[in-house]
Amino acid sequence: xxxxxxxxxxxxxxxxxxxxxxxxxxxxxxxxxxxxxxxxxxxxxxxxxxxxxxxxxxxxxxxxxxxxxxxxxxxxxxxxxxxxxxxxxxxxxxxxxxxxxxxxxxxxxxxxxxxxxxxxxxxxxxxxxxxxxxxxxxxxxxxxxxxxxxxxxxxxxxxxxxxxxxxxxxxxxxxxxxxxxxxxxxxxxxxxxxxxxxxxxxxxxxxxxxxxxxxxxxxxxxxxxxxxxxxxxxxxxxxxxxxxxxxxxxxxxxxxxxxxxxxxxxxxxxxxxxx
Numbered sequence: 421x422x423x424x425x426x427x428x429x430x431x432x433x434x435x436x437x438x439x440x441x442x443x444x445x446x447x448x449x450x451x452x453x454x455x456x457x458x459x460x461x462x463x464x465x466x467x468x469x470x471x472x473x474x475x476x477x478x479x480x481x482x483x484x485x486x487x488x489x490x491x492x493x494x495x496x497x498x499x500x501x502x503x504x505x506x507x508x509x510x511x512x513x514x515x516x517x518x519x520x521x522x523x524x525x526x527x528x529x530x531x532x533x534x535x536x537x538x539x540x541x542x543x544x545x546x547x548x549x550x551x552x553x554x555x556x557x558x559x560x561x562x563x564x565x566x567x568x569x570x571x572x573x574x575x576x577x578x579x580x581x582x583x584x585x586x587x588x589x590x591x592x593x594x595x596x597x598x599x600x601x602x603x604x605x606x607x608x609x610x611x612x613x614x615x616x617x618x619x620x621x622x623x624x625x626x627x628x629x630x631x632x633x634x635x636x637x638x639x640x641x642x643x644x645x646x647x648x649x650x651x652x653x654x655x656x657x658x659x660x661x662x663x664x665x666x667x668x669x670x671x672x673x674x675x676x677x678x679x680x681x682x683x684x685x686x687x688x689x690x691x692x693x694x695x
Contacts, residue, residue: 493520
């Protein structure tokens with residue numbers, strides 16, 4: 421009886437290993453089929469053409485909570501499935517964009533020291549949360565809206581304009597420095613500019629009057645704040661010093677790098693100075 425059980429276990433183990441091997445061998449073909457299927461998806465349910473910004477920056481992302489927050493926001497935006505309605509897709513994309521701004525403002529309020537940057541962070545957080553509350557019911561209402569553009573067609577005017585807003589943010593992504601206020605200043609500047617560009621796409625191609633009104637308000641408010649950020653940056657160029665030290669988890673946990681001492685968020689060991 422024991423011998424039979426052993427033989428059965430061995431057969432099962434062999435079957436599992438064979439299944440694993442077969443799965444590995446078919447990985448490439450499965451990926452090809454998935455890519456092909458995605459290419460054939462209709463405008464009503466696909467990702468936006470060319471929107472692949474889930475990894476935005478270099479190693480600085482691991483050393484900067486602000487950059488990590490930006491990466492998290494972009495990953496969520498990239499993961500969204502586009503309905504193919506300009507108002508619906510703008511609203512849902514902008515909701516994630518606003519949530520990213522709130523997260524960045526929270527980091528500035530936690531780590532920042534400069535009174536002006538902290539004041540701007542408080543205002544941005546309050547404004548973005550208010551707009552999130554106003555936009556959520558609009559986004560939900562638009563869930564049943566008909567399709568009116570092609571999110572997978574790079575030549576579609578709305579698709580191209582929305583993609584350009586994200587590409588612009590990627591292109592202008594700054595190198596992180598040691599000062600958290602300067603990092604907030606630089607990242608929020610490019611974050612605001614991408615929101616302005618997205619809002620302009622909504623004004624040009626959207627149909628919902630309330631959403632277009634909100635888009636214009638976003639443009640007016642964030643262009644003003646962009647100028648305030650630039651003015652502060654000019655007066656505080658002395659803070660543009662690169663980080664002199666990087667702290668890492670001794671166990672090598674992913675996402676544990678920081679520009680200041682602390683504990684690893686994964687294993688809670690003390691971070692070790694590397695440079």
